[in-house]
Amino acid sequence: MWDFIWNDFLVTGEPIIYGAMASIVLATVGIVFVLTYFKLWKWLWDEYLTTVDHKKIGIMYIIAALAMLFRGGVDALMMRTQLALPNMNFLNSVHYNEIFTTHGTVMILFMAMPFIIGLMNVAVPLQIGARDVAFPFLNAFSFWTFFFGAMLFNISFVIGGSPSAGWTSYVPMAGPELSPEINQNYYLLALQLSGIGTLATGINFLVTILRMRAPGMTLMKMPIFTWSALITSIIIIFAFPILTIALALMTLDRIFGTHFFTLAGEGMPMMWANLFWLWGHPEVYIVILPAFGVFSEVISTFARKQLFGYKAMVYAMCVIAGLSFVVWVHHFFTMGAGAGVNSLFSITTMLIAVPTGIKIFNWLGTMYKGRIRFNVPMLWALAFIPNFTIGGVTGVMLGMASADYQYHNTYFLIAHFHYVLIAGTLFGMFAGLTYWYPKMFGHKMNEKIGKISFWFTVIGFNITFLPQFFLGLMGMPRRTYTIEPEWMPLNLLSTAGAFILATGFVIFTFNIYYSARYEPREKTGDAWDGRSLEWATTTPVPHYNFATIPYVNSHEAYWDMKETGATTYDESKLEPIHMPSYKGLPIIMSAIMFMASFGLVWHWFWLAIPGLLGVIICMVIRSFDFDEGYHVPIDEIKRTEEQARGRKE
Amino acid sequence: MKNLVSWFKRLFMVPGLFALLLVASGCSGITVLDPKGPVARTQQELIIFSITLMSVIVIVVFVLFFYMIIRFRERPNWTDKDYDPHQHGNTTLEIIWTVIPFIIVAALSVPTVTSLYALESPPEETNDQEPLVIHADTSNWKWYFSYPEQDIETVNYLHIPENRPIEFKLASADSMTALWIPALGGQKYNMAGMQNTLYLQADEEGEFAGRNANYNGSGFAEHTFTVTSESEEEFNQWVSDVQNNAPEMTKDRFDQYLEPGLAQEAEYSSTHLEYVDFGMNSGRSYITDLYGGNLGEQLHLEGGEGGPWEEE
Ligand code: HEM
Ligand SMILES: [Cu+2]
Ligand SMILES: [Cu+2]
Numbered sequence: 001m002w003d004f005i006w007n008d009f010l011v012t013g014e015p016i017i018y019g020a021m022a023s024i025v026l027a028t029v030g031i032v033f034v035l036t037y038f039k040l041w042k043w044l045w046d047e048y049l050t051t052v053d054h055k056k057i058g059i060m061y062i063i064a065a066l067a068m069l070f071r072g073g074v075d076a077l078m079m080r081t082q083l084a085l086p087n088m089n090f091l092n093s094v095h096y097n098e099i100f101t102t103h104g105t106v107m108i109l110f111m112a113m114p115f116i117i118g119l120m121n122v123a124v125p126l127q128i129g130a131r132d133v134a135f136p137f138l139n140a141f142s143f144w145t146f147f148f149g150a151m152l153f154n155i156s157f158v159i160g161g162s163p164s165a166g167w168t169s170y171v172p173m174a175g176p177e178l179s180p181e182i183n184q185n186y187y188l189l190a191l192q193l194s195g196i197g198t199l200a201t202g203i204n205f206l207v208t209i210l211r212m213r214a215p216g217m218t219l220m221k222m223p224i225f226t227w228s229a230l231i232t233s234i235i236i237i238f239a240f241p242i243l244t245i246a247l248a249l250m251t252l253d254r255i256f257g258t259h260f261f262t263l264a265g266e267g268m269p270m271m272w273a274n275l276f277w278l279w280g281h282p283e284v285y286i287v288i289l290p291a292f293g294v295f296s297e298v299i300s301t302f303a304r305k306q307l308f309g310y311k312a313m314v315y316a317m318c319v320i321a322g323l324s325f326v327v328w329v330h331h332f333f334t335m336g337a338g339a340g341v342n343s344l345f346s347i348t349t350m351l352i353a354v355p356t357g358i359k360i361f362n363w364l365g366t367m368y369k370g371r372i373r374f375n376v377p378m379l380w381a382l383a384f385i386p387n388f389t390i391g392g393v394t395g396v397m398l399g400m401a402s403a404d405y406q407y408h409n410t411y412f413l414i415a416h417f418h419y420v421l422i423a424g425t426l427f428g429m430f431a432g433l434t435y436w437y438p439k440m441f442g443h444k445m446n447e448k449i450g451k452i453s454f455w456f457t458v459i460g461f462n463i464t465f466l467p468q469f470f471l472g473l474m475g476m477p478r479r480t481y482t483i484e485p486e487w488m489p490l491n492l493l494s495t496a497g498a499f500i501l502a503t504g505f506v507i508f509t510f511n512i513y514y515s516a517r518y519e520p521r522e523k524t525g526d527a528w529d530g531r532s533l534e535w536a537t538t539t540p541v542p543h544y545n546f547a548t549i550p551y552v553n554s555h556e557a558y559w560d561m562k563e564t565g566a567t568t569y570d571e572s573k574l575e576p577i578h579m580p581s582y583k584g585l586p587i588i589m590s591a592i593m594f595m596a597s598f599g600l601v602w603h604w605f606w607l608a609i610p611g612l613l614g615v616i617i618c619m620v621i622r623s624f625d626f627d628e629g630y631h632v633p634i635d636e637i638k639r640t641e642e643q644a645r646g647r648k649e
Numbered sequence: 650m651k652n653l654v655s656w657f658k659r660l661f662m663v664p665g666l667f668a669l670l671l672v673a674s675g676c677s678g679i680t681v682l683d684p685k686g687p688v689a690r691t692q693q694e695l696i697i698f699s700i701t702l703m704s705v706i707v708i709v710v711f712v713l714f715f716y717m718i719i720r721f722r723e724r725p726n727w728t729d730k731d732y733d734p735h736q737h738g739n740t741t742l743e744i745i746w747t748v749i750p751f752i753i754v755a756a757l758s759v760p761t762v763t764s765l766y767a768l769e770s771p772p773e774e775t776n777d778q779e780p781l782v783i784h785a786d787t788s789n790w791k792w793y794f795s796y797p798e799q800d801i802e803t804v805n806y807l808h809i810p811e812n813r814p815i816e817f818k819l820a821s822a823d824s825m826t827a828l829w830i831p832a833l834g835g836q837k838y839n840m841a842g843m844q845n846t847l848y849l850q851a852d853e854e855g856e857f858a859g860r861n862a863n864y865n866g867s868g869f870a871e872h873t874f875t876v877t878s879e880s881e882e883e884f885n886q887w888v889s890d891v892q893n894n895a896p897e898m899t900k901d902r903f904d905q906y907l908e909p910g911l912a913q914e915a916e917y918s919s920t921h922l923e924y925v926d927f928g929m930n931s932g933r934s935y936i937t938d939l940y941g942g943n944l945g946e947q948l949h950l951e952g953g954e955g956g957p958w959e960e961e
Contacts, residue, residue: 086953093867093950166864172841173824173865177937178789178944263823263841264934270840303721309738334827334837336819336845339765346761347754354750360710361746362738367717369733374722382718389710393703400757402764403695405835406681409827409862473681475831479864482953486678 011161014095016078021158050582052136053543054121057143059440061118062433064147066509068111071154075103077502080464084495086485096481097164098183102157104167105187108287109194110150112421115429116290117146117201120229122436124205126534126541127223129214129549129557129568134207135200136580137622142197142204144590149194152597156186160601163187166479168276169250171261171269176254178263182601188251189597193590195243202236205229214533217552220314223532224307224555227314228293231321232286238325239282246275255603270335277328285324288420289317291428292359295381298431299363301528302378303370309362310555316355316362323352333401334408342401349399356392360385375528376450380431383458384423391419394469409479412472415465422461430457430508438527442539443519449511457504463497523646531556536568538644544577544632547641569641576631585625589618680831685857685878686850687772688834691764699757706753768834771814771848780816780848781809784920786927787839787861788822788936789909789944790868795920801891802898804906804915807859807876810884811851819845820928822907822936823944824865830876832857844928851878867948871911891916900924907936909944 011017035041048056078099082091091099125133133139156162161183165174174184209230213222222230249260250272259265261272300307307313329337329345363385372378394416398404407413438444467490476487483491525539536558537545548570553560561567596611598604682697684690767773771780784795795802809815819828821839829836830849837847839861851857861872879887896902898917903924906912925932936944 089952092952093870094947097864097867097869164866170825170864177941178823178866180944264937269825304732305734306737308736309743312738312743332838334835335840336837336843339762339769342765343758343762346765347758350754350757353754354747357706357750358743358747361713362743364710364713364717365739365742367721369731369736370717370721371727371729371732372718372722382714385714386711389707393706396754396757397696397699397703400695400699400761402761402768402835403692403699405768405837406689406692406696406831408836409864470679473679475680475829475858475860477829477860477862477864480870481950482870484858 009159011158016095017158024158045584046582049587050140050584052132052140052580052582052586054125054133054136054139055440055541055543057139058118058121058123060143061114061121061146064150065111065115065118065429066512068106068114068150069505070509072103072106072111073502073505075099075106077498079103080495080498082481083483083491085492086483086488088482091481093481094164097479098157098162100479101164101166101187102153102162105153105163105191106150107421108167108283109191110146110153112287112425112429113194113198114146114150115433116232116287116425117142117198119294119429119432119436120201120205120232120290122440123432123534124226124229125208125212126439126537126545127226127532128209128212128217129533129546129552130208130212131545131577132580133204134212135204137583137586138200138204140583140586141590142200144587145197145200145593146194148590148594148597149190149192149197152193152594152601153186153190156183156190160186168273168280170276171250171253171267171272172263174250175262175267175269176257182603185251185254185601188247188254189601192244192247192251193593193597195240195247198236199240199244202233202240205233206237209233214549214552214557217557220311221552221555221557223557224296224310224313225290225293225532228289228296228317231317232289235282235286235289235321235324239279239286242275243279243283246272246279249275251600255600273332273335274328277331278325281328281331282321282324284420285320287425288428289320291384291425291432292317294428294432294435295363295384296366297532298377298381298435299366301435301530302373302375302381303367304373304529305366305370306531306556307362308365308368309358312358313362316358319355320352323348323355327352327399330399330401330404333404346399346401350396353392353396360389360392376445376447376454377431377435377528379451379454380427380434383454384427384431387419387423387427387458387461391416391423395420407472409477410472411468411476411478414478415468415472418461418465418468422465435528436534437515438522439525439534439537439539439541441516443515443522444527445511445515446519449507449514453504453507453511455504456500456507460497460500460502460504464494464501465497467491467494467497525644526558531559533557533568536561538641540644542637542640542644544579544637547577547637548573567645569645571638574634574637576633577637578629578631580629581627583625585618585622589615589622592618680858683832684834685832685855686834686852687774688768688849689832691767692835695760695764698760702753702757768848771816772850775812775814775850778813780814782816782818783807783809784818784820784922784926784928785828785839786820786822786921787824787826787865787872788907789824789866790861790872790948791906791910791912792861792872792874793903793906793921794874795922796888797920797922799888799892800919801888801895802917802920803891804912804917805874806914807874808884808887809851809876809878810881811854811878813881814848814850817847817849818928819847820926820932822927822932825863826861826865826872827863828859829862830857830859833876836862838863841927842930842933851876854878854880867950868909868911870953871950892918894918904939907939910948911950 082088163183163186169187172178252258253260253262259267261267261269296307327349330349333342398407434445471487471490522539525537526535546568550568592611592614596608599607682693684693786793792805794807819839821841826839827836833849833851837845855878857876859874859876895916895918897919898921903921925935
């Protein structure tokens with residue numbers, strides 16, 4: 001028993017691991033202590049753990065995403081340290097491999113995804129004048145499955161060993177024959193668990209956006225961020241089932257001995273690559289389109305102009321979404337599919353540059369004849385344009401299959417996708433967070449600290465990733481844990497850049513703490529002179545969002561309201577508002593799923609089977625739950641609104 | 650705001666200077682842009698062409714970008730002389746910036762497609778010669794190069810004659826890998842149970858670095874080989890040396906090689922193709938039959954100092 005725990009269950013023998021264990025234990029003890037000491041358990045349970053309020057769920061998503069940004073960021077710094085000089089002994093090969101695998105997976109699935117879903121939760125219902133999402137219970141459930149999926153993935157580091165086959169987890173290497181350890185199971189089950197939540201979110205937002213818009217808001221009068229959320233939801237609904245199935249098949253291979261992707265027994269290893277990227281490429285657009293939505297909102301707000309070419313922006317996003325499903329082969333041009341197939345996929349890939357170009361020029365057009373303010377959200381949006389352009393043109397270069405034979409799996413690729421993911425997704429999320437921050441927390445983030453963090457990040461980012469284009473052309477492959485002497489100077493530069501970049505992130509997070517303490521409270525609700533409906537609510541936003549829902553005439557509903565002096569509070573039209581009740585079931589059910597998945601990882605059917613039964617029991621309980629929620633009485637609405645609007649204390 | 654604008658300028662000088670520096674230092678350090686054979690040259694030309702075209706786009710975007718943020722920034726003496734908040738688009742402009750990218754994509758597609766087809770067969774300029782066939786097989790984390798005509802095999806190094814096309818037959822015994830010799834041309838995957846063909850050629854004598862470019866676990870960074878390109882005579886001399894002096898690649902010895910681990914360079918006077926061809930479906934489960942579930946060995950290599958796996 002002890003033997004098993006010490007030799008297989010816990011990961012031992014590495015100082016970094018002991019450090020991680022110690023810090024996990026310390027952090028847990030610390031959190032438990034603080035919650036107990038300040039008697040916060042009940043508050044936490046009542047206000048957050050059981051919440052079905054989209055605004056709070058959004059905040060929880062974003063907090064989790066920032067935590068994961070740090071997990072992935074520390075991984076990145078460790079990798080960059082190992083790669084700074086030839087013959088570094090900071091990480092050995094096994095360790096390095098685990099770290100780049102967890103870095104990639106955490107960043108894409110547990111940082112970028114929850115960040116965008118968090119912002120969607122915060123902004124979309126408000127933008128369309130809705131009181132919540134269509135399925136609030138499901139929304140809470142989505143969050144908790146993501147959360148427990150992320151936890152499952154993260155504990156692999158100290159319990160049983162991290163997956164090490166790359167975030168793409170290609171078979172045969174990731175299959176049962178070449179990776180017999182349990183670590184790969186963590187990848188499969190953690191992604192599966194959080195993937196369920198993501199699919200549910202996609203459905204939830206599709207229905208919310210299609211069914212719950214304010215009167216008058218036709219599709220072509222939706223704010224552009226909501227458009228991006230709608231298209232993202234549609235991509236999720238088409239793409240995530242592919243991942244679910246691929247993961248399930250590989251789980252069967254690894255845990256139950258089937259032969260879908262194995263080397264022996266007529267398995268088809270290449271089918272994995274196809275399925276993975278058939279989901280994986282659309283996934284890239286799932287994390288970039290909402291960022292495009294944020295940039296459109298931010299640029300038009302801070303240039304104080306309508307979005308240039310609103311319709312073209314919408315159509316461009318639709319075309320990108322469609323094309324995203326027909327380019328997946330560009331991830332393995334070198335698989336020997338032949339000139340015909342590669343030509344086809346080269347052309348579809350390069351075609352994505354057309355709608356993307358339209359968007360870039362429309363953003364520039366939005367600034368033309370504008371009056372640009374350089375607040376922090378706008379700085380992130382502005383930095384996006386030139387940096388993303390570099391990511392975009394190198395993407396076109398990668399799309400030229402015959403040239404890609406030289407770039408594939410090299411640092412050229414690493415540089416390209418970080419230019420897209422960091423300058424696109426991450427800057428977008430930072431822009432969105434600082435932009436909606438006053439709406440979420442009732443105060444802005446400090447501008448000065450925000451600017452410092454911005455410059456560190458943008459400069460550090462370029463110093464980190466620009467040299468990598470050249471490293472790729474010099475023959476440096478990705479996923480190598482040690483470098484050749486001739487690649488040293490540029491790697492050293494890149495590592496230095498990574499530390500500057502990391503400093504930027506730290507300052508960004510410090511700003512959250514600083515602003516919470518010292519920034520003046522925001523009363524008006526319209527912190528940036530905004531244009532769409534979310535700015536029409538008071539701050540803090542009442543839990544029912546809108547006392548009365550306005551009629552919408554254009555995609556800049558609040559701008560129109562400001563011109564006519566209207567508000568979302570019309571005392572004569574008040575009615576009791578129906579709201580859903582808070583529920584403990586989503587977190588409980590997800591926790592049980594976590595246990596079941598953990599059991600499966602270890603082939604412990606005594607845990608997995610009761611866990612699965614537990615999930616079914618939860619579903620049954622839920623289906624007999626006839627709680628219809630409650631109504632907010634008119635008096636209470638009046639009191640809340642008048643207090644918030646400063647008419648009566 | 651002045652301050653900000655100058656910050657922006659300074660910021661974007663960093664990449665600019667960088668690019669200049671690299672261009673100024675010539676492309677000699679940059680393997681892919683310094684091709685040593687016709688295949689790599691085709692790809693290099695395509696890369697240079699795309700970089701040129703892409704630079705134009707980058708410059709246009711950067712210029713417009715800086716024009717917008719400088720010209721339309723809010724500044725103390727700001728007047729709303731040319732502020733136009735109601736402008737909602739411009740169809741002509743939007744058509745222009747849809748059509749031009751289309752043209753650019755077309756311009757890039759043509760050479761891409763032609764070169765794709767060209768790379769499917771041996772280089773034009775030497776099509777009077779029969780390509781030299783070399784089977785390049787891998788298993789965790791070793792290269793086996795079999796020369797069927799010469800009936801010799803090398804481990805982790807390669808000799809090729811200059812000015813003659815080489816037809817690589819790629820396959821893998823286990824994980825997917827990729828044969829990549831950047832100086833000679835782009836990579837292609839080695840997979841179990843199927844065979845890929847890759848044509849490469851060296852125009853000059855010399856030593857080039859080759860490697861596996863597709864991650865395959867702990868020994869991946871060490872999964873490299875050297876390529877020696879030499880004159881026809883020297884190559885033939887080397888071949889007959891190996892034929893006469895090297896031991897045979899017996900099945901036992903080869904099975905030992907298949908065990909996960911690193912290996913030193915070696916040569917043999919027969920090839921493993923006699924007992925197994927990983928490029929055929931029949932060779933696909935050879936290694937799993939042999940070693941079953943023991944193929945996941947984790948080598949804790951450190952900083953390029955992996956202890957080479959020795960042959961007894
Ligand atoms: C904090 C700044 C970051 C640094 C310094 C950094 C560094 C790295 C490095 C060195 C690798 C290469 C590992 C290797 O191939 O050996 C890598 C891979 C990767 N990074 Fe990052 N990264 C950063 C941020 C991000 C972000 C924000 C994302 C996504 C939103 C991301 C996604 C990925 C992915 C998907 C991989 C590929 C992993 C794989 O090959 O399996 N990174 N990163
Ligand atoms: Cu893709
Ligand atoms: Cu194949």
